[in-house]
Amino acid sequence: METIQPVRGTSDLLPAEKARHNHVIDSAKQGAAQFGYAEIATPIFEFTDVFSRPLGASSDVVAKETYSFEDRGGTGLTLRPEGTASAMRAIISNGLTQTLPQRWFYAGPMFRYERPQKGRMRQFHQIGCELIGQAGALGDAEIIACGVHILKSLGVLERTSLHLNTLGDSESRDSYRAVLIRYLEGYRKSLSEDSQRRLDTNPLRILDSKSETDKEILQDAPRLKTHLTSEAEAHFDAVKQALDAASIAWVEDPFLVRGLDYYSHTAFEFITDQLGAQGTVLGGGRYDGLSQTLGGPPLAGVGFAAGVERLALLGEDMPGQRPDLALLAAEKTAEADLFALGCSLRDTGFSAVNLYTGNMGKKMKAASKLEARFAIIAGDDELGRGSVSVRNMQDGVQTEVKISALASWLENVLSR
RNA sequence: GCGGGUGUAGCUCAGUAGGUUAGAGCGCCAGUUUGUGGUACUGGAUGUCGCCGGUUCAAAUCCGGUCACUCGCCCCA
Numbered sequence: 001m002e003t004i005q006p007v008r009g010t011s012d013l014l015p016a017e018k019a020r021h022n023h024v025i026d027s028a029k030q031g032a033a034q035f036g037y038a039e040i041a042t043p044i045f046e047f048t049d050v051f052s053r054p055l056g057a058s059s060d061v062v063a064k065e066t067y068s069f070e071d072r073g074g075t076g077l078t079l080r081p082e083g084t085a086s087a088m089r090a091i092i093s094n095g096l097t098q099t100l101p102q103r104w105f106y107a108g109p110m111f112r113y114e115r116p117q118k119g120r121m122r123q124f125h126q127i128g129c130e131l132i133g134q135a136g137a138l139g140d141a142e143i144i145a146c147g148v149h150i151l152k153s154l155g156v157l158e159r160t161s162l163h164l165n166t167l168g169d170s171e172s173r174d175s176y177r178a179v180l181i182r183y184l185e186g187y188r189k190s191l192s193e194d195s196q197r198r199l200d201t202n203p204l205r206i207l208d209s210k211s212e213t214d215k216e217i218l219q220d221a222p223r224l225k226t227h228l229t230s231e232a233e234a235h236f237d238a239v240k241q242a243l244d245a246a247s248i249a250w251v252e253d254p255f256l257v258r259g260l261d262y263y264s265h266t267a268f269e270f271i272t273d274q275l276g277a278q279g280t281v282l283g284g285g286r287y288d289g290l291s292q293t294l295g296g297p298p299l300a301g302v303g304f305a306a307g308v309e310r311l312a313l314l315g316e317d318m319p320g321q322r323p324d325l326a327l328l329a330a331e332k333t334a335e336a337d338l339f340a341l342g343c344s345l346r347d348t349g350f351s352a353v354n355l356y357t358g359n360m361g362k363k364m365k366a367a368s369k370l371e372a373r374f375a376i377i378a379g380d381d382e383l384g385r386g387s388v389s390v391r392n393m394q395d396g397v398q399t400e401v402k403i404s405a406l407a408s409w410l411e412n413v414l415s416r
Numbered sequence: 417g418c419g420g421g422u423g424u425a426g427c428u429c430a431g432u433a434g435g436u437u438a439g440a441g442c443g444c445c446a447g448u449u450u451g452u453g454g455u456a457c458u459g460g461a462u463g464u465c466g467c468c469g470g471u472u473c474a475a476a477u478c479c480g481g482u483c484a485c486u487c488g489c490c491c492c493a
Contacts, residue, residue, distance in 0.1 A: 311493090
Protein backbone atom coordinates (compact mmCIF):
# COMPACT_ATOMS: atom_id res chain seq x y z
CA MET A 1 0.00 0.00 0.00
CA GLU A 2 1.47 3.28 -1.10
CA THR A 3 -0.63 5.65 1.00
CA ILE A 4 1.11 8.92 1.62
CA GLN A 5 2.92 9.16 4.94
CA PRO A 6 4.29 12.01 7.03
CA VAL A 7 8.05 12.57 7.04
CA ARG A 8 10.01 10.09 9.15
CA GLY A 9 10.12 11.13 12.76
CA THR A 10 7.17 13.48 12.47
CA SER A 11 3.57 12.72 13.24
CA ASP A 12 0.14 14.22 13.19
CA LEU A 13 -1.42 15.17 16.47
CA LEU A 14 -4.99 13.99 16.16
CA PRO A 15 -7.61 15.29 18.60
CA ALA A 16 -7.03 12.80 21.42
CA GLU A 17 -3.28 13.23 21.43
CA LYS A 18 -3.37 16.95 20.80
CA ALA A 19 -5.65 17.22 23.83
CA ARG A 20 -2.99 15.54 25.95
CA HIS A 21 -0.35 17.88 24.57
CA ASN A 22 -2.51 20.89 25.27
CA HIS A 23 -3.06 19.71 28.80
CA VAL A 24 0.69 19.44 29.33
CA ILE A 25 1.38 22.81 27.76
CA ASP A 26 -1.46 24.60 29.54
CA SER A 27 -0.53 23.18 32.93
CA ALA A 28 3.11 24.07 32.41
CA LYS A 29 2.26 27.58 31.28
CA GLN A 30 0.03 28.11 34.27
CA GLY A 31 2.56 26.63 36.69
CA ALA A 32 5.30 28.81 35.24
CA ALA A 33 3.08 31.86 35.48
CA GLN A 34 2.76 31.25 39.22
CA PHE A 35 6.51 31.75 39.36
CA GLY A 36 6.24 34.91 37.28
CA TYR A 37 7.42 33.40 34.00
CA ALA A 38 5.77 35.07 31.00
CA GLU A 39 5.36 33.36 27.68
CA ILE A 40 7.50 34.30 24.70
CA ALA A 41 7.97 32.84 21.27
CA THR A 42 11.07 33.00 19.13
CA PRO A 43 11.34 31.97 15.47
CA ILE A 44 11.52 28.30 14.63
CA PHE A 45 14.77 28.83 12.75
CA GLU A 46 17.81 30.98 13.39
CA PHE A 47 21.15 31.69 11.81
CA THR A 48 23.14 28.49 12.14
CA ASP A 49 25.69 30.26 14.32
CA VAL A 50 23.11 30.82 17.04
CA PHE A 51 23.18 27.09 17.74
CA SER A 52 26.58 25.94 16.55
CA ARG A 53 28.56 28.35 18.68
CA PRO A 54 26.94 27.99 22.10
CA LEU A 55 26.01 24.33 21.93
CA GLY A 56 29.52 23.39 20.89
CA ALA A 57 30.62 22.01 17.57
CA SER A 58 31.58 18.71 19.18
CA SER A 59 28.20 18.23 20.81
CA ASP A 60 26.09 15.50 19.26
CA VAL A 61 23.23 17.87 18.74
CA VAL A 62 25.22 20.13 16.47
CA ALA A 63 27.52 17.53 14.97
CA LYS A 64 24.87 15.19 13.66
CA GLU A 65 21.36 16.09 14.72
CA THR A 66 20.77 19.47 13.27
CA TYR A 67 18.46 20.39 10.40
CA SER A 68 20.59 22.96 8.61
CA PHE A 69 20.05 24.40 5.17
CA GLU A 70 20.73 27.39 3.02
CA ASP A 71 17.85 29.59 2.05
CA ARG A 72 17.49 31.02 -1.44
CA GLY A 73 19.80 33.86 -0.56
CA GLY A 74 22.53 31.46 0.53
CA THR A 75 22.14 32.23 4.23
CA GLY A 76 22.93 29.34 6.57
CA LEU A 77 19.89 28.59 8.72
CA THR A 78 19.08 25.91 11.25
CA LEU A 79 15.79 24.63 12.59
CA ARG A 80 16.00 25.09 16.35
CA PRO A 81 17.10 21.93 18.16
CA GLU A 82 16.38 23.51 21.55
CA GLY A 83 15.12 26.73 23.03
CA THR A 84 17.72 28.24 25.30
CA ALA A 85 20.09 29.63 22.68
CA SER A 86 17.21 31.34 20.90
CA ALA A 87 16.00 32.84 24.14
CA MET A 88 19.40 34.24 24.93
CA ARG A 89 19.72 35.57 21.41
CA ALA A 90 16.38 37.32 21.87
CA ILE A 91 17.57 38.92 25.09
CA ILE A 92 20.58 40.33 23.28
CA SER A 93 18.77 41.27 20.06
CA ASN A 94 16.08 43.17 21.90
CA GLY A 95 18.40 45.02 24.25
CA LEU A 96 16.80 43.46 27.28
CA THR A 97 20.16 43.26 29.03
CA GLN A 98 19.12 46.51 30.74
CA THR A 99 15.99 45.05 32.27
CA LEU A 100 17.02 41.96 34.08
CA PRO A 101 16.17 39.46 35.31
CA GLN A 102 13.76 38.15 32.69
CA ARG A 103 11.58 35.17 33.49
CA TRP A 104 10.42 33.45 30.34
CA PHE A 105 8.27 30.50 29.43
CA TYR A 106 8.06 29.00 25.97
CA ALA A 107 6.43 26.08 24.24
CA GLY A 108 6.90 24.90 20.72
CA PRO A 109 8.37 22.45 18.25
CA MET A 110 12.05 21.56 18.12
CA PHE A 111 13.89 19.59 15.45
CA ARG A 112 16.61 17.02 15.74
CA TYR A 113 17.71 14.62 13.03
CA GLU A 114 17.75 11.43 15.09
CA ARG A 115 16.64 7.86 14.79
CA PRO A 116 13.03 7.93 15.95
CA GLN A 117 11.95 5.91 18.96
CA LYS A 118 9.22 5.97 21.52
CA GLY A 119 9.35 9.42 23.06
CA ARG A 120 11.89 10.59 20.53
CA MET A 121 10.84 12.33 17.37
CA ARG A 122 12.57 14.42 14.72
CA GLN A 123 9.99 17.10 15.29
CA PHE A 124 9.08 17.12 18.92
CA HIS A 125 7.75 19.65 21.37
CA GLN A 126 9.25 21.24 24.40
CA ILE A 127 8.09 23.53 27.12
CA GLY A 128 10.78 25.42 28.91
CA CYS A 129 11.59 28.17 31.38
CA GLU A 130 14.54 30.51 31.37
CA LEU A 131 15.61 32.77 34.19
CA ILE A 132 18.06 35.14 32.57
CA GLY A 133 20.20 37.71 34.30
CA GLN A 134 19.98 36.13 37.71
CA ALA A 135 23.17 34.91 39.26
CA GLY A 136 23.24 33.07 42.55
CA ALA A 137 22.14 29.71 43.81
CA LEU A 138 18.58 30.78 44.51
CA GLY A 139 18.10 31.23 40.78
CA ASP A 140 19.08 27.59 40.22
CA ALA A 141 16.82 26.51 43.04
CA GLU A 142 13.94 28.54 41.69
CA ILE A 143 14.19 26.99 38.25
CA ILE A 144 14.27 23.51 39.74
CA ALA A 145 11.34 24.34 42.00
CA CYS A 146 9.45 25.56 38.97
CA GLY A 147 10.12 22.25 37.24
CA VAL A 148 8.96 20.38 40.31
CA HIS A 149 5.81 22.48 40.44
CA ILE A 150 4.96 21.72 36.82
CA LEU A 151 5.63 18.00 37.14
CA LYS A 152 3.53 17.95 40.27
CA SER A 153 0.65 19.72 38.58
CA LEU A 154 0.77 17.08 35.86
CA GLY A 155 0.72 14.34 38.45
CA VAL A 156 3.97 12.80 37.27
CA LEU A 157 6.45 14.09 39.83
CA GLU A 158 6.42 10.91 41.87
CA ARG A 159 7.29 8.93 38.77
CA THR A 160 10.58 10.79 38.36
CA SER A 161 13.66 11.38 40.41
CA LEU A 162 15.73 14.52 40.42
CA HIS A 163 19.38 14.01 39.57
CA LEU A 164 21.71 16.82 40.45
CA ASN A 165 25.30 17.62 39.68
CA THR A 166 27.58 20.57 39.32
CA LEU A 167 29.85 21.16 36.38
CA GLY A 168 31.62 23.92 38.27
CA ASP A 169 32.74 27.20 36.79
CA SER A 170 35.16 27.32 33.90
CA GLU A 171 38.14 27.48 36.22
CA SER A 172 37.03 24.32 38.00
CA ARG A 173 36.34 22.56 34.75
CA ASP A 174 39.63 23.47 33.14
CA SER A 175 41.68 22.09 35.98
CA TYR A 176 39.49 19.01 36.25
CA ARG A 177 39.57 18.35 32.52
CA ALA A 178 43.35 18.17 32.62
CA VAL A 179 43.31 15.71 35.51
CA LEU A 180 40.61 13.58 33.93
CA ILE A 181 42.44 13.37 30.63
CA ARG A 182 45.60 12.33 32.39
CA TYR A 183 43.73 9.55 34.20
CA LEU A 184 41.80 8.32 31.17
CA GLU A 185 44.80 8.34 28.87
CA GLY A 186 46.05 5.41 30.91
CA TYR A 187 42.99 3.43 29.82
CA ARG A 188 42.60 4.85 26.32
CA LYS A 189 42.78 1.44 24.62
CA SER A 190 40.13 -0.02 26.94
CA LEU A 191 37.61 2.75 26.49
CA SER A 192 34.67 2.38 24.14
CA GLU A 193 35.12 3.72 20.67
CA ASP A 194 32.93 6.73 21.35
CA SER A 195 34.75 7.54 24.52
CA GLN A 196 38.12 7.34 22.83
CA ARG A 197 36.92 9.94 20.40
CA ARG A 198 35.49 12.07 23.20
CA LEU A 199 38.77 11.92 25.00
CA ASP A 200 40.03 14.25 22.31
CA THR A 201 36.94 16.30 21.64
CA ASN A 202 34.94 16.53 24.85
CA PRO A 203 36.37 14.43 27.69
CA LEU A 204 33.76 15.42 30.26
CA ARG A 205 31.10 13.65 28.24
CA ILE A 206 32.81 10.34 28.92
CA LEU A 207 31.48 10.62 32.44
CA ASP A 208 27.96 9.64 31.46
CA SER A 209 28.98 6.86 29.12
CA LYS A 210 26.64 3.89 29.32
CA SER A 211 29.36 1.42 28.41
CA GLU A 212 29.95 -1.07 31.22
CA THR A 213 33.72 -1.10 30.81
CA ASP A 214 33.76 2.68 30.68
CA LYS A 215 31.75 2.75 33.87
CA GLU A 216 34.25 0.49 35.58
CA ILE A 217 37.13 2.63 34.51
CA LEU A 218 35.28 5.69 35.72
CA GLN A 219 34.69 4.22 39.16
CA ASP A 220 38.17 5.21 40.21
CA ALA A 221 38.46 8.30 38.09
CA PRO A 222 39.09 11.61 39.80
CA ARG A 223 35.89 13.47 40.58
CA LEU A 224 35.09 16.97 39.51
CA LYS A 225 33.89 17.53 43.03
CA THR A 226 37.41 17.54 44.38
CA HIS A 227 38.53 20.08 41.79
CA LEU A 228 35.87 22.68 42.37
CA THR A 229 36.92 26.17 43.21
CA SER A 230 35.63 27.26 46.59
CA GLU A 231 33.13 29.58 44.85
CA ALA A 232 31.76 26.78 42.70
CA GLU A 233 31.46 24.50 45.69
CA ALA A 234 29.72 27.15 47.74
CA HIS A 235 27.29 27.74 44.90
CA PHE A 236 26.39 24.07 44.65
CA ASP A 237 26.02 23.75 48.41
CA ALA A 238 23.69 26.72 48.46
CA VAL A 239 21.54 25.18 45.72
CA LYS A 240 21.22 21.95 47.67
CA GLN A 241 20.38 23.81 50.85
CA ALA A 242 17.67 25.78 49.14
CA LEU A 243 16.16 22.60 47.71
CA ASP A 244 16.24 20.95 51.09
CA ALA A 245 14.57 23.96 52.64
CA ALA A 246 11.77 23.61 50.10
CA SER A 247 11.54 19.87 50.74
CA ILE A 248 12.55 19.00 47.20
CA ALA A 249 14.12 15.57 47.05
CA TRP A 250 17.24 15.10 44.96
CA VAL A 251 20.07 12.67 44.45
CA GLU A 252 23.56 13.71 43.62
CA ASP A 253 24.75 12.14 40.40
CA PRO A 254 28.43 12.80 39.71
CA PHE A 255 28.08 11.23 36.27
CA LEU A 256 25.40 13.60 35.09
CA VAL A 257 26.98 15.67 32.34
CA ARG A 258 24.71 17.46 29.98
CA GLY A 259 25.42 17.36 26.29
CA LEU A 260 25.46 21.03 25.54
CA ASP A 261 28.68 22.92 26.03
CA TYR A 262 27.10 26.04 27.45
CA TYR A 263 26.26 24.57 30.83
CA SER A 264 28.17 25.48 33.96
CA HIS A 265 27.53 24.98 37.66
CA THR A 266 24.26 23.22 38.32
CA ALA A 267 23.00 20.56 35.93
CA PHE A 268 19.88 18.54 36.63
CA GLU A 269 17.54 16.03 35.08
CA PHE A 270 14.24 14.58 36.18
CA ILE A 271 14.52 10.96 35.15
CA THR A 272 11.91 8.25 34.87
CA ASP A 273 12.31 4.55 34.28
CA GLN A 274 8.96 4.30 32.54
CA LEU A 275 9.86 5.49 29.07
CA GLY A 276 12.42 2.95 27.96
CA ALA A 277 15.65 4.49 26.81
CA GLN A 278 14.25 8.00 26.92
CA GLY A 279 14.49 8.55 30.65
CA THR A 280 14.91 12.29 30.81
CA VAL A 281 11.62 14.07 31.10
CA LEU A 282 12.83 17.49 32.12
CA GLY A 283 16.40 18.72 32.19
CA GLY A 284 18.39 21.89 32.44
CA GLY A 285 21.04 23.81 34.23
CA ARG A 286 22.96 27.03 34.52
CA TYR A 287 24.49 28.59 31.44
CA ASP A 288 26.41 31.64 32.54
CA GLY A 289 28.76 31.65 29.55
CA LEU A 290 26.09 31.45 26.87
CA SER A 291 25.51 35.14 26.30
CA GLN A 292 29.13 35.81 25.52
CA THR A 293 29.38 33.06 22.95
CA LEU A 294 26.57 34.88 21.14
CA GLY A 295 28.44 38.15 21.27
CA GLY A 296 26.50 39.55 24.19
CA PRO A 297 27.67 40.82 27.55
CA PRO A 298 28.41 38.41 30.40
CA LEU A 299 25.01 37.30 31.61
CA ALA A 300 23.91 34.74 34.11
CA GLY A 301 21.14 32.33 33.23
CA VAL A 302 19.45 29.13 34.33
CA GLY A 303 16.72 27.19 32.66
CA PHE A 304 15.14 23.90 31.81
CA ALA A 305 13.26 22.27 29.01
CA ALA A 306 10.82 19.39 29.17
CA GLY A 307 9.54 17.12 26.44
CA VAL A 308 5.82 17.44 25.81
CA GLU A 309 5.60 14.01 24.16
CA ARG A 310 7.31 12.37 27.10
CA LEU A 311 5.16 14.16 29.64
CA ALA A 312 2.07 13.24 27.69
CA LEU A 313 3.23 9.62 27.65
CA LEU A 314 3.76 9.66 31.40
CA GLY A 315 0.54 11.39 32.31
CA GLU A 316 -2.75 9.61 32.34
CA ASP A 317 -5.33 9.99 29.60
CA MET A 318 -7.12 13.26 29.45
CA PRO A 319 -10.87 13.40 29.07
CA GLY A 320 -11.73 14.35 25.52
CA GLN A 321 -13.52 17.46 24.43
CA ARG A 322 -17.30 17.23 24.91
CA PRO A 323 -19.81 19.61 23.43
CA ASP A 324 -22.62 20.86 25.65
CA LEU A 325 -25.22 20.35 22.99
CA ALA A 326 -26.06 18.41 19.87
CA LEU A 327 -28.87 19.76 17.72
CA LEU A 328 -30.95 17.43 15.61
CA ALA A 329 -33.91 18.16 13.45
CA ALA A 330 -36.71 15.63 13.25
CA GLU A 331 -37.76 16.77 9.81
CA LYS A 332 -36.09 18.47 6.89
CA THR A 333 -38.35 21.45 7.39
CA ALA A 334 -36.93 22.02 10.87
CA GLU A 335 -33.28 21.97 9.83
CA ALA A 336 -32.89 25.65 9.06
CA ASP A 337 -34.44 26.64 12.38
CA LEU A 338 -32.14 24.34 14.29
CA PHE A 339 -29.16 25.62 12.39
CA ALA A 340 -30.07 29.15 13.43
CA LEU A 341 -30.75 28.04 16.98
CA GLY A 342 -27.29 26.46 17.13
CA CYS A 343 -25.71 29.72 16.04
CA SER A 344 -27.51 31.75 18.66
CA LEU A 345 -26.74 29.24 21.41
CA ARG A 346 -23.07 29.44 20.52
CA ASP A 347 -23.32 33.22 20.72
CA THR A 348 -24.55 32.88 24.28
CA GLY A 349 -21.57 30.72 25.14
CA PHE A 350 -22.57 27.09 24.71
CA SER A 351 -20.66 24.62 22.59
CA ALA A 352 -23.13 23.11 20.16
CA VAL A 353 -22.81 20.74 17.23
CA ASN A 354 -25.44 20.49 14.54
CA LEU A 355 -26.11 17.04 13.12
CA TYR A 356 -27.29 16.93 9.56
CA THR A 357 -27.31 13.37 8.29
CA GLY A 358 -29.40 10.31 8.85
CA ASN A 359 -32.74 9.68 10.46
CA MET A 360 -33.44 10.29 14.12
CA GLY A 361 -31.76 7.09 15.16
CA LYS A 362 -28.58 7.97 13.29
CA LYS A 363 -28.55 11.43 14.71
CA MET A 364 -29.06 10.24 18.26
CA LYS A 365 -26.27 7.79 17.76
CA ALA A 366 -24.02 10.55 16.51
CA ALA A 367 -24.97 12.77 19.46
CA SER A 368 -24.14 10.01 21.84
CA LYS A 369 -20.81 9.39 20.16
CA LEU A 370 -19.90 13.06 20.47
CA GLU A 371 -20.68 12.68 24.17
CA ALA A 372 -22.87 15.74 24.03
CA ARG A 373 -24.43 16.47 27.41
CA PHE A 374 -27.81 17.39 25.99
CA ALA A 375 -29.52 16.76 22.70
CA ILE A 376 -31.79 19.47 21.39
CA ILE A 377 -34.45 17.82 19.30
CA ALA A 378 -37.10 19.61 17.34
CA GLY A 379 -39.56 18.91 14.60
CA ASP A 380 -42.36 20.99 13.26
CA ASP A 381 -44.50 20.05 16.30
CA GLU A 382 -42.25 21.64 18.89
CA LEU A 383 -41.24 24.53 16.71
CA GLY A 384 -44.92 25.25 16.11
CA ARG A 385 -45.28 25.61 19.86
CA GLY A 386 -42.17 27.79 20.04
CA SER A 387 -40.24 25.16 21.91
CA VAL A 388 -37.75 22.30 21.55
CA SER A 389 -37.25 18.97 23.26
CA VAL A 390 -34.14 18.80 25.40
CA ARG A 391 -32.85 15.37 26.22
CA ASN A 392 -30.36 14.73 28.98
CA MET A 393 -28.06 12.25 27.30
CA GLN A 394 -26.92 10.77 30.54
CA ASP A 395 -30.23 9.71 32.07
CA GLY A 396 -32.46 9.98 29.00
CA VAL A 397 -34.86 12.38 30.65
CA GLN A 398 -36.44 14.59 28.03
CA THR A 399 -38.31 17.82 28.60
CA GLU A 400 -39.90 20.38 26.34
CA VAL A 401 -38.52 23.87 26.81
CA LYS A 402 -39.64 27.18 25.32
CA ILE A 403 -37.00 28.54 22.97
CA SER A 404 -37.25 31.93 24.66
CA ALA A 405 -36.29 30.31 27.96
CA LEU A 406 -33.83 27.79 26.53
CA ALA A 407 -30.56 29.59 27.21
CA SER A 408 -31.26 30.20 30.87
CA TRP A 409 -32.71 26.70 31.29
CA LEU A 410 -29.52 25.18 29.89
CA GLU A 411 -27.34 27.53 31.84
CA ASN A 412 -29.00 26.39 35.00
CA VAL A 413 -28.78 22.71 34.28
CA LEU A 414 -25.25 22.69 32.84
CA SER A 415 -23.64 24.69 35.63
CA ARG A 416 -24.89 22.24 38.17
C1' G B 417 25.16 6.38 12.42
C1' C B 418 25.05 0.88 14.47
C1' G B 419 22.34 -3.75 16.08
C1' G B 420 17.50 -6.81 17.05
C1' G B 421 12.08 -7.32 16.08
C1' U B 422 7.79 -6.37 13.10
C1' G B 423 4.94 -5.02 8.48
C1' U B 424 -2.12 -9.15 6.55
C1' A B 425 -9.23 -4.92 6.66
C1' G B 426 -9.96 1.81 9.65
C1' C B 427 -7.72 -0.57 14.62
C1' U B 428 -5.69 -5.05 17.42
C1' C B 429 -4.06 -9.33 15.46
C1' A B 430 -4.77 -14.96 13.59
C1' G B 431 -3.11 -17.38 9.27
C1' U B 432 4.45 -21.88 8.16
C1' A B 433 6.47 -29.19 5.83
C1' G B 434 4.33 -22.99 -0.24
C1' G B 435 -1.72 -25.17 -2.87
C1' U B 436 -6.52 -22.82 -5.49
C1' U B 437 -12.79 -18.31 -2.86
C1' A B 438 -7.20 -14.74 3.00
C1' G B 439 -9.81 -14.90 8.54
C1' A B 440 -11.44 -13.18 13.77
C1' G B 441 -12.58 -9.41 17.30
C1' C B 442 -13.40 -4.31 17.60
C1' G B 443 -14.99 -0.38 14.60
C1' C B 444 -17.93 1.05 10.27
C1' C B 445 -22.63 0.70 7.26
C1' A B 446 -27.74 -1.13 7.08
C1' G B 447 -32.00 -3.29 9.48
C1' U B 448 -35.15 -4.99 13.88
C1' U B 449 -37.08 0.59 15.77
C1' U B 450 -40.74 5.38 8.94
C1' G B 451 -39.46 11.35 15.86
C1' U B 452 -34.98 9.06 19.96
C1' G B 453 -28.60 7.04 21.44
C1' G B 454 -25.61 4.30 24.83
C1' U B 455 -27.69 -2.69 25.55
C1' A B 456 -29.26 -6.86 22.41
C1' C B 457 -30.16 -9.45 17.82
C1' U B 458 -29.72 -9.89 12.26
C1' G B 459 -27.31 -8.79 7.81
C1' G B 460 -23.38 -6.17 4.91
C1' A B 461 -18.88 -3.78 3.00
C1' U B 462 -13.62 -3.49 3.39
C1' G B 463 -7.60 -5.90 1.72
C1' U B 464 -2.75 -4.90 -5.13
C1' C B 465 -1.08 -9.74 2.64
C1' G B 466 4.43 -2.54 3.04
C1' C B 467 7.11 -2.02 -1.84
C1' C B 468 10.50 -4.15 -5.75
C1' G B 469 12.81 -8.31 -7.54
C1' G B 470 14.08 -13.72 -7.28
C1' U B 471 13.05 -19.22 -6.57
C1' U B 472 8.63 -22.29 -7.98
C1' C B 473 3.67 -25.33 -11.97
C1' A B 474 2.06 -22.41 -7.61
C1' A B 475 4.35 -17.29 -2.64
C1' A B 476 0.81 -13.68 2.63
C1' U B 477 4.08 -18.07 3.50
C1' C B 478 10.88 -19.28 1.03
C1' C B 479 15.29 -15.91 -0.57
C1' G B 480 17.45 -10.92 -1.63
C1' G B 481 16.85 -5.82 -1.59
C1' U B 482 14.16 -1.54 -0.10
C1' C B 483 10.95 1.54 2.82
C1' A B 484 8.33 2.26 7.28
C1' C B 485 7.36 1.32 12.28
C1' U B 486 9.34 -0.53 16.83
C1' C B 487 13.02 -1.84 20.72
C1' G B 488 18.09 -1.21 22.15
C1' C B 489 23.07 1.51 21.42
C1' C B 490 24.44 6.62 20.92
C1' C B 491 22.39 11.18 22.62
C1' C B 492 18.88 13.89 24.70
C1' A B 493 13.35 16.45 25.88
